[in-house]
Amino acid sequence: MALGRRTNEHSDAPHKYKLDDKSSFVMQESYKTIRTNLQFALAGSKNKSFIISSSFPAEGKSITCANIAITLAQNENRVLIIDADLRKPTQHKIFRVDNSHGLSTILVGFDKLGEAIHKDVDKNLDLITSGPIPPNPSELLGSNRMDVLLDKLNEFYDYIVIDTPPINVVTDAIVLAPKTAGVALVSRQKVTTYDEIKKALDAIEFAKAKVLGIIVNDINVKRNSKYYNY
Numbered sequence: 001m002a003l004g005r006r007t008n009e010h011s012d013a014p015h016k017y018k019l020d021d022k023s024s025f026v027m028q029e030s031y032k033t034i035r036t037n038l039q040f041a042l043a044g045s046k047n048k049s050f051i052i053s054s055s056f057p058a059e060g061k062s063i064t065c066a067n068i069a070i071t072l073a074q075n076e077n078r079v080l081i082i083d084a085d086l087r088k089p090t091q092h093k094i095f096r097v098d099n100s101h102g103l104s105t106i107l108v109g110f111d112k113l114g115e116a117i118h119k120d121v122d123k124n125l126d127l128i129t130s131g132p133i134p135p136n137p138s139e140l141l142g143s144n145r146m147d148v149l150l151d152k153l154n155e156f157y158d159y160i161v162i163d164t165p166p167i168n169v170v171t172d173a174i175v176l177a178p179k180t181a182g183v184a185l186v187s188r189q190k191v192t193t194y195d196e197i198k199k200a201l202d203a204i205e206f207a208k209a210k211v212l213g214i215i216v217n218d219i220n221v222k223r224n225s226k227y228y229n230y
């Protein structure tokens with residue numbers, strides 16, 4: 001097994017929107033604000049695992065998930081990302097690691113947990129990639145094995161950030177949500193409609209899970225620049 005190995009699938013150029021010390025001040029500060037708000041929202045919860053989802057595809061869940069995890073880990077927290085998008089996984093691409101072992105192979109018992117974690121993909125940050133795409137994602141995510149896995153991981157990590165498919169398209173995030181401290185919903189400015197957000201919020205409420213907040217992605221910084229003067 002070659003965990004931690006960088007894949008040759010992509011060029012060596014970093015992901016365009018992945019946070020690093022060369023990212024813009026506005027971007028770094030925005031993620032710090034999200035971090036603070038999430039830390040407040042999670043303060044009363046013993047379970048520090050939470051879901052990043054959205055109402056529809058391509059609103060920026062996966063890159064937001066990666067950047068939130070990177071920002072939480074900057075504060076000396078031990079952080080884990082789980083790619084629970086078992087339909088269209090991308091975290092292995094963002095962090096450029098192998099994806100032949102991961103959540104799917106752990107949940108079906110092919111891999112031991114310790115063998116399938118990519119350690120230190122960034123400072124203080126570990127990653128469980130999706131693993132090979134299984135035929136039954138919702139069943140795996142809703143299984144008792146997933147509860148057991150999250151219980152174990154909660155003992156080791158300060159925060160667990162979980163990437164998922166969109167809520168209004170498949171049930172995966174909703175099935176998983178009650179096993180976590182809640183859901184942070186990503187929406188994309190000028191793309192996501194109020195009705196779509198409302199539908200996703202209703203689904204989260206129906207599952208008796210907590211909404212941790214809504215993150216607006218892809219905002220026009222120039223148009224909103226007056227807010228950054230403060």
Ligand SMILES: Nc1ncnc2c1ncn2[C@@H]1O[C@H](COP(=O)(O)OP(=O)(O)OP(=O)(O)O)[C@@H](O)[C@H]1O
Pocket residue numbers: 016017054056057058059060061062063064085088090165166217218219
């Ligand atoms: N703030 C942004 N500015 C410009 N492009 C962005 C921004 N956020 C995300 N993108 C781009 O939008 C595309 C979708 O992003 P991402 O994969 O994070 O979305 P997603 O919600 O996880 O999609 P999916 O539903 O397919 O899982 C990617 O090409 C990403 O680079």
Ligand SMILES: [Mg+2]
Pocket residue numbers: 061062063085088090164
């Ligand atoms: Mg995604």
